[in-house]
Amino acid sequence: MSASTVEPASKVELPASVGGGGEIPTFDITLRVRRYNPEVSEESHWDEYQLTMYGTDRVLDALHKVKWELDGSLSFRRSCAHGVCGSDAMRINGRNRLACKTLLKDLDTSKPITVEPIKGLPVEKDLIVDMEPFFQSYREIMPFLISKGHAPTKERLQSAEDRERFDDTTKCILCAACTSSCPVFWTDGQYFGPAAIVNAHRFIFDSRDDAGDMRLEILNDKEGVWRCRTVFNCTEACPRGIQVTKAISEVKQAILARQF
Amino acid sequence: MQVHKYDVVIVGAGGAGMRAAIESGQRARTAVLTKLYPTRSHTGAAQGGMCAALANVEEDNWEWHTFDTVKGGDYLVDQDAAEVMAKEAIDAVLDLEKMGLPFNRTPEGRIDQRRFGGHTRDHGKAPVRRACYAADRTGHMILQTLYQNCVKHNVEFYNEYYVLDLLIVEEDAVREDGTAYKQKRVAGVVSYDLASGELHVFQAKAVIFATGGAGKVFKTTSNAHTLTGDGMGIAFRRGIPLEDMEFFQFHPTGLAGLGILLSEAARGEGAILRNSEGERFMERYAPTIKDLAPRDIVARSMANEVREGRGAGPNKDYVLLDLTHLEPAHIDAKLPDITEFARTYLGVEPYTEPVPVYPTAHYAMGGVPTNIKGEVLQDNDTIIPGLYAAGEVACVSVHGSNRLGTNSLLDINVFGKRSGINAAEYAKTADYVELPENPANETIALLDSVRNASGTERIASIRADLQETMDTNMQVFRTADSIAKALSDIEALRERYRNISIQDKGKRFNLDLLEAVELGFLLDLAQVMTVAALHRKESRGGHYREDFPNRDDANWMKHTMLYKDDAAETEGIKGLRFGTKPVAFTRYEPMERKY
Numbered sequence A: 001m002s003a004s005t006v007e008p009a010s011k012v013e014l015p016a017s018v019g020g021g022g023e024i025p026t027f028d029i030t031l032r033v034r035r036y037n038p039e040v041s042e043e044s045h046w047d048e049y050q051l052t053m054y055g056t057d058r059v060l061d062a063l064h065k066v067k068w069e070l071d072g073s074l075s076f077r078r079s080c081a082h083g084v085c086g087s088d089a090m091r092i093n094g095r096n097r098l099a100c101k102t103l104l105k106d107l108d109t110s111k112p113i114t115v116e117p118i119k120g121l122p123v124e125k126d127l128i129v130d131m132e133p134f135f136q137s138y139r140e141i142m143p144f145l146i147s148k149g150h151a152p153t154k155e156r157l158q159s160a161e162d163r164e165r166f167d168d169t170t171k172c173i174l175c176a177a178c179t180s181s182c183p184v185f186w187t188d189g190q191y192f193g194p195a196a197i198v199n200a201h202r203f204i205f206d207s208r209d210d211a212g213d214m215r216l217e218i219l220n221d222k223e224g225v226w227r228c229r230t231v232f233n234c235t236e237a238c239p240r241g242i243q244v245t246k247a248i249s250e251v252k253q254a255i256l257a258r259q260f
Numbered sequence B: 001m002q003v004h005k006y007d008v009v010i011v012g013a014g015g016a017g018m019r020a021a022i023e024s025g026q027r028a029r030t031a032v033l034t035k036l037y038p039t040r041s042h043t044g045a046a047q048g049g050m051c052a053a054l055a056n057v058e059e060d061n062w063e064w065h066t067f068d069t070v071k072g073g074d075y076l077v078d079q080d081a082a083e084v085m086a087k088e089a090i091d092a093v094l095d096l097e098k099m100g101l102p103f104n105r106t107p108e109g110r111i112d113q114r115r116f117g118g119h120t121r122d123h124g125k126a127p128v129r130r131a132c133y134a135a136d137r138t139g140h141m142i143l144q145t146l147y148q149n150c151v152k153h154n155v156e157f158y159n160e161y162y163v164l165d166l167l168i169v170e171e172d173a174v175r176e177d178g179t180a181y182k183q184k185r186v187a188g189v190v191s192y193d194l195a196s197g198e199l200h201v202f203q204a205k206a207v208i209f210a211t212g213g214a215g216k217v218f219k220t221t222s223n224a225h226t227l228t229g230d231g232m233g234i235a236f237r238r239g240i241p242l243e244d245m246e247f248f249q250f251h252p253t254g255l256a257g258l259g260i261l262l263s264e265a266a267r268g269e270g271a272i273l274r275n276s277e278g279e280r281f282m283e284r285y286a287p288t289i290k291d292l293a294p295r296d297i298v299a300r301s302m303a304n305e306v307r308e309g310r311g312a313g314p315n316k317d318y319v320l321l322d323l324t325h326l327e328p329a330h331i332d333a334k335l336p337d338i339t340e341f342a343r344t345y346l347g348v349e350p351y352t353e354p355v356p357v358y359p360t361a362h363y364a365m366g367g368v369p370t371n372i373k374g375e376v377l378q379d380n381d382t383i384i385p386g387l388y389a390a391g392e393v394a395c396v397s398v399h400g401s402n403r404l405g406t407n408s409l410l411d412i413n414v415f416g417k418r419s420g421i422n423a424a425e426y427a428k429t430a431d432y433v434e435l436p437e438n439p440a441n442e443t444i445a446l447l448d449s450v451r452n453a454s455g456t457e458r459i460a461s462i463r464a465d466l467q468e469t470m471d472t473n474m475q476v477f478r479t480a481d482s483i484a485k486a487l488s489d490i491e492a493l494r495e496r497y498r499n500i501s502i503q504d505k506g507k508r509f510n511l512d513l514l515e516a517v518e519l520g521f522l523l524d525l526a527q528v529m530t531v532a533a534l535h536r537k538e539s540r541g542g543h544y545r546e547d548f549p550n551r552d553d554a555n556w557m558k559h560t561m562l563y564k565d566d567a568a569e570t571e572g573i574k575g576l577r578f579g580t581k582p583v584a585f586t587r588y589e590p591m592e593r594k595y
């Protein structure tokens, strides 16, 4: 089966506009970053930087420009720089986003752009927070396939429809943007939080898994899914486009269905 | 300074490190040290697939896979290693499925497979569907699945611990033929805890290096900011040779100007390349498999189109990846992430517009030499007992001078597993090697020299200049002149590196300090790559010399081995000793590589 619907032509006319382009415009921004370093002071403060940036630049590029050219002590996590590793969730203009996926030109550059650490997790330094509580909740929902019976010699069969059933929640990169945007989590750090529920969903709805009941039991806890107030912050925050609130409500329904 | 003691210490928690940890953790007391949280590792960025001759959708077998790997690597592949990898590929994929990896499925519910460059049926007759995949986030699913299984098996992680030194002792020993030599033995590693700034020494019977690649030597790259070749650099500084460092893969389809990868899966699913005239130019360069020719050939063809004035865009400096003849629904099902990259970062809609692309530095074929058990070599035939390496940091060599797409996710699983088992088995019977006195002294000296430096140079400026010269002079087309230019630039940059300073003098999360240390590794590796490239006067796979455009088996069918050696000199560079290592042949005679 060839994937293409038509065999592509050897030669085509290309419209003049192809590839966009032209000179990349530059513009000036003010970046306001919330700074905190307990080695220096117990108080956090704001630093402002005036920067000239390019039209294709992201917030991460602006942070790098500060770190690399102005103030090497500015601290933040990052790795892949294209939205797949989950290192650089932060609050940008009051919304949780990945710095490497937020283009400056999509923000209002006439006003200062504010950058703060995500909320609800202890701040360690500048934009770096302690991720341990977040991963602790993740580990508690048993985020691994548990399958009873004998493993087949070849692969387990799974229909394309069954595979599709949990596709959305396999996209999670554990960036914590959802959990740290949740007002319930801000006031109650014990709440599992959306990310852990998303990852439980990924297994509960996997036809190959046999431990759904155990996970539903865990999430039926008082710090589990019932704390969710369907605020939808998490869905808005998710850089992977996961329907987080929907996943949570599917888990709620599964718990209710099980109790009949 | 704290001292910890484990049977096995694994450095790196990408695919190779975690695959090793799953094996080792169940057999021996194991710690995994990683400078990133495991799920941040760059294995998660891999998109297209992992190949194995499952023959789920059409006839295939591991022997064809071996052949393709050997031919794709332009015959510099060690054939015994390629055979092991192709044979064990099948179990490697099935292992992952059993661990829970959500592969895409065929209508019958089997693992689905798709085409990828250089993978063919029956020794080159036609493309074959060999790549197992999970949409275009196969690496993400591998990384997540391996992490999930590490959680399941209670693997002990030390997150955000940067390993900065390998503790090696040397013993007098005598070879079978009576000659005396120094046998290296591994005692452990020294690491730096990012959160506290404290040093931790880990004593271990066995150490596995799985630190990934070094793409940040280049400016335009698909690699993460953190891929700074630390493992290669550390090993090299400790007298371990680096093999085949002149071979770096430039992936054809990086987003123009950014380097962000658009997987070859796009072409596997039917996308094609066009120049500014709208011509499908790969028909000219590789008439049989066209856009699915191996990466080095496609990348050079693209660069050649641009050089000859058929580049697209205002500066005519890129070509176009055309998906417009594919059904949007098909694109959404099979290539959702990469089409979103085009939209997010270039503002191009792949349903209706071709996407600007240009080759991007992607993969280090070379690295720390190992045998097929994953044991690290201190020279052509001597292993270092207890020291293992797997994944992109290592050179087994299964990729030769050019890696085929989907063979690296395979490599990390096959050789990660082997290293994990072998290291744990070794640790069961071995004794600890005594730690050297003051084991952290050299690391302390390294860090102090950076922290207390009061020069005028900024790390970022030296790094940017390094990446610029490597892109200009060491990319898909090389000549003696361009390489020599890169080399002299690197020498000047190494001089400037002696005159740096950093701003952050604190202990907590001092990434300023670590970026300076990482730059030190990049400078060392750039020098090794460049010297190796200057030395190899032929063209093979990823290394293309315009002044020596042909492959020259009579003189160059051998691996490069570069050693740090203060007494030696290579290509005018003091402190480098050049050596070679024979290529292992089993059944494939070198042929011309035509597609």
Ligand SMILES: Cc1cc2nc3c(=O)[nH]c(=O)nc-3n(C[C@H](O)[C@H](O)[C@H](O)COP(=O)(O)OP(=O)(O)OC[C@H]3O[C@@H](n4cnc5c(N)ncnc54)[C@H](O)[C@@H]3O)c2cc1C
Residues within 6 Å of the ligand: B011, B012, B013, B014, B015, B016, B017, B033, B034, B035, B036, B037, B038, B041, B042, B043, B044, B045, B046, B047, B048, B049, B050, B138, B139, B161, B162, B163, B164, B210, B211, B212, B213, B222, B223, B224, B227, B230, B231, B261, B263, B362, B363, B390, B391, B392, B393, B405, B406, B407, B408, B409, B410, B412
């Ligand atoms: C964008 C992209 C797409 C790709 N797509 C494919 C594909 O479709 N198919 C395929 O086969 N291959 C693909 N590859 C190649 C493949 O993904 C990589 O070669 C492979 O994942 C490398 O795995 P690894 O485990 O060796 O290293 P990584 O996953 O990079 O992990 C390195 C680990 O080492 C740790 N580390 C590094 N330095 C230190 C230090 N000093 N101290 C402590 N820890 C350290 C890091 O924290 C990390 O955990 C792709 C590569 C890229 C960049």
Ligand code: SF4
Residues within 6 Å of the ligand: A171, A172, A173, A174, A175, A176, A177, A178, A179, A194, A195, A198, A237, A238, A239, A240, A241, A242, A244
């Ligand atoms: S669900 Fe989305 S926002 Fe939440 S951790 Fe996963 S990727 Fe991040």
Ligand code: FES
Residues within 6 Å of the ligand: A077, A078, A079, A080, A081, A082, A083, A084, A085, A086, A087, A088, A098, A099, A100, A101
């Ligand atoms: S740096 Fe990896 S997600 Fe932003």
